[in-house]
Amino acid sequence: MPGYEVTEPRLRCVLPFEAAPAEVRLLRRAAARQLSQWGASVAVDEAELLITELATNVVKHVGEGASATLILEWRGERLRLEVHDKSEILPSSKTAGQDDVCGRGLHLLASLAVDWGVVLTAAGKAVWCEISAGPGSACQRIERALAVLDSYQDVGRGSALHRGLYDEGLAESAVALIADLLHWSAARGHDPDDILDRAQMHYEAEADAA
Template sequence: MISHPSRHCTVELQALPSRIGQVRRIVSAQLRYWHLDSLIDRAALGVTELLTNVHLHARPDKTCTVELELLLDRLTVSVRDHDPRLPVVDDADPLATCGRGLAMVAAMSESWGARPDGDSGKVVWFTLPATMATSEPFAAAHPPRRAVEETHARPFPEVEQVGPGRPQPAPARSAVAG
């Protein structure tokens, strides 16, 4: 099911390799529709990495929801799944062929994080500044930063990591084609 009011788009899917490529194309088309062409590459990369994590790690099933939300000058891309385990950024071995997805999301986004979603699930998200559609490159405009916050409004702590606060990983390819 796809719904897209003026500044909101939701896609429900099974995180399978063939579907991940379709969602990447949906994200690209939606950002073109919103005239945010300069965000397409980063948003498509980020959603690919988050959906690949669902495909590789989520239990009990691969059902998930991708949501794009444009509020003021910020695009938020989130992936909700049914696995309550929060993701962890690993320090991947330089020769490893996987394990860099969240580090890439952190490096290319303005902020990112993960939070529990009810009793059995989580939401992993990242943001991109939408005002940069006609401005200078993101890396020059925003120096790397990182923060960890806890909130006590929920029964579980919410973890937020902002910016690429660790050394940049070596370039890696996604395990999902499409």
């Protein structure tokens, strides 16, 4: 048919929410249920982490009680997350100091995504990110982890790298990164032990399926 373009199938879900800590928790759970229904359970943990960060940034930088919307879109092997709000102020990803466990925020978590960005809309702005949800996600995660750990050394951690001990330096960075993520989770009301248990279960399930 002239002018007809075939596009790959996609699944889409729109979840309006109010910018408030209690709403962020409900939003995370609703998104997890939706992804499980789609059969994208492999992406649930990463999606919950990124949704929490994006929604919390609306609370902090747009204002508690502001209206916002989360859009989930699963296309091919990628899951796209978009958070829309009515503010035109664009977020910035800044590198925090070595001892600043609260300042990495969007920069740290966006580094865990395949890609991310922010665009102005007719009503305000949308912050989006994409994560891998396909069968090749394990290899992509390893590559992404290596890139994150490499960049993490740039903020001053892991002196072993400067002695030429690359693998040892990356191991130190991994410990520092995990510790900072646990600080981040505790600051947002999560139980760090629960986060570790869930991550371990997620890793073991993927390792058994490989």
